[in-house]
Amino acid sequence: MMSKGGLGKKYLLINGLIIVMASTCLLPSIAQAENALLETTNGRIDELRIEILNPTQDDAYNHKLTDQVRKTLGMYPGDHVTEEKIDFNLMRIKRNPYLINATYIVESGVYGGINIKIQLQLKPETEQNLEKGILLDKEKKSFPVLYDANGKFLKAKLDLLGMYYANQNAWYGNPDTMLQGNPLVDGKPSGSGFDSWVESFVHSGLYGMYPLNETTYSYGGVSAIGSFSTGQEIFTNKTRSHLAVEDAFVGLVTGRTTLAGNRTLLNISAGREKFTLGDGMLIVNTASNGGERAALQSNARWSADFVGKVQLQYNRHRLELFSVDPDELPTLDTKTVINGINAQTNFQNTDLGFSYLTVPKSNAGYYMPDGQKHTREGLNVWDVRAHWKNTVANQSGVFLAGEYAQQTHDNIDMKAEGYSAEAGYSWPALKYSPSFSYRYAKFTGDNPKTERYERWDPLLSGGNGEQWVQGINHFKVVQDSNLISHRFQARFKPHQKIELVPQYWIFKADSDLNLGGNPALSFLQSKDYGQELNLTLKYFYSKKLYVHGHIAYTQPGDAVKLALNGQEKDWWSSMVFVRYAF
CATH class of the missing domain: 2.40.160.100 (Porin)
Incomplete structure (x- = not known):
């Protein structure tokens, strides 16, 4: 006969398994939902936003980075995209040496298309590397900057x-x-x-x-x-x-x-x-x-x-x-x-x-x-x-x-x-x-x-x-x-x-x-x-x-x-x- 404490542990364990199973089941569902969204909207972009999750104190650098990412993506409102195209372009963005990661979220747009949000996460040391150039850091490797x-x-x-x-x-x-x-x-x-x-x-x-x-x-x-x-x-x-x-x-x-x-x-x-x-x-x-x-x-x-x-x-x-x-x-x-x-x-x-x-x-x-x-x-x-x-x-x-x-x-x-x-x-x-x-x-x-x-x-x-x-x-x-x-x-x-x-x-x-x-x-x-x-x-x-x-x-x-x-x-x-x- 199981003790009351054992019964509680079993109940918690079962509930934990249910939560984990529910979570893992939801993950492919979210991905499938995004895939379906891309298919049903023909992948037409209504909005494309780029967000830095941990921006630096240098607004000029933040603006330059997001503009660079936008040009690398090569996608604009009105374009038609596929999941493969987004993934491929995101891989190119991730090569930036100052980024830890780059992810995206796809949502339905108000005009029948999709909204894409690109989220960037900078490396912690990025802030220290913003100012460079041989006149600043005195290092020859900075030349010709x-x-x-x-x-x-x-x-x-x-x-x-x-x-x-x-x-x-x-x-x-x-x-x-x-x-x-x-x-x-x-x-x-x-x-x-x-x-x-x-x-x-x-x-x-x-x-x-x-x-x-x-x-x-x-x-x-x-x-x-x-x-x-x-x-x-x-x-x-x-x-x-x-x-x-x-x-x-x-x-x-x-x-x-x-x-x-x-x-x-x-x-x-x-x-x-x-x-x-x-x-x-x-x-x-x-x-x-x-x-x-x-x-x-x-x-x-x-x-x-x-x-x-x-x-x-x-x-x-x-x-x-x-x-x-x-x-x-x-x-x-x-x-x-x-x-x-x-x-x-x-x-x-x-x-x-x-x-x-x-x-x-x-x-x-x-x-x-x-x-x-x-x-x-x-x-x-x-x-x-x-x-x-x-x-x-x-x-x-x-x-x-x-x-x-x-x-x-x-x-x-x-x-x-x-x-x-x-x-x-x-x-x-x-x-x-x-x-x-x-x-x-x-x-x-x-x-x-x-x-x-x-x-x-x-x-x-x-x-x-x-x-x-x-x-x-x-x-x-x-x-x-x-x-x-x-x-x-x-x-x-x-x-x-x-x-x-x-x-x-x-x-x-x-x-x-x-x-x-x-x-x-x-x-x-x-x-x-x-x-x-x-x-x-x-x-x-x-x-x-x-x-x-x-x-x-x-x-x-x-x-x-x-x-x-x-x-x-x-x-x-x-x-x-x-x-x-x-």
Whole structure:
């Protein structure tokens, strides 16, 4: 017979088991309820809030952290999400070294969607690590951050590059013909046989931010570049060095986030800085290199003489007004100014963009078959672009991209077109994470049978060999005008820090009339420019040290062979540079 005390213990034990069982049963029920909520509402976000459970005393830091988390999440009211997407993005947030944990709560929203609350828990020592910078803690490991406290930020920049470049039969072994009348020629250019040179640059400056109030910051930057070249370059054999201001800009950024989680941002800046539109088909090379500035191939300089821009962003949607005066070489300065408006957005894994550009001032020439010359001044450009990719982590899938632009002119009858279409497939889970893509691009030439002018104006196109530098060697002869290109490209990652990018190019002319291009190719007897095979290697040794190299082989087509009377030679080039940057 059980004692009264034993009976009480048994009763308590049973009740404890009931409570524990009830609790454990409720846990999956809550999770299932959240899953059901995501399903029944189609995962549409009504509100997204971010809460720090143990905020610091530094309001500027708290605001910066929540804004950083919001950008990492990449989710805004109106978006549709799944449980997997929330979990995946939360995993990225948890990598923040100052966080103990990050969790979320899903509730039903008043508008038929869901409310998501992200809760952050900071590490106890975070408060002690808020103020840092070599001016505060005297520790060398803080460099290049000089000062970071209470929203005030000052950082030094130091960027060093050394490059070796070599050519075999540059200009297809015929520099006198291919460079006739080129103002960049100074002394002896590269040509038949083997030539090489070295170049380097040092880019150093200061960049900072200062809070005006809780949500408004002023910022700016100033820097200078010293560049050097010696040896047999493709345009000259003269040793040159140059020192000049690179960045010199100021700006103001302000924004607010509503209780629902909608984020609005206003950014205004003016001065010398780099500007890129889209992926660079229209604007990316806002400064010129080479000539008296040296560092031709390393592209040391990017900042325009002046960039003024006003950017308004609402969640994923951005609208910007801009004016660009590129920093051109003095011998080739066309006094061009480009004004424009750009709008872009993202939805369903798709980036969409639309731009309209005008050229109110320019001396750049358009050459007509009848001998007349017009200028770029008065040019109008309409551009639309789209890029879609599978964003599911580690999953194979298709990626697509396309862009179309049309050019007209206020003063002449003009209609030129530039467009591209790209399709590819990636296998990130396979060995070497391979991907393959094909891109077709066309930039129209002038049809001599029509009165209308159709030759595409490349403006400030370029960038690098994976943007709109089409062919490492070939781009030096025929740039993005009167050109049809086929690019076959692959990517391989044999190591986490190494990437290989082989490319095969086929180049054709759109029109036999090529006035405004290379003078030796002004009147083509064939539309076959040639083909190129190149291989690029990238080695990301560390966050500070990067090694890049290429080898390229270019075979001239009939258009070049006929222009050179059968004296052409195949063109090889190779390059390697080491870049160290803080």
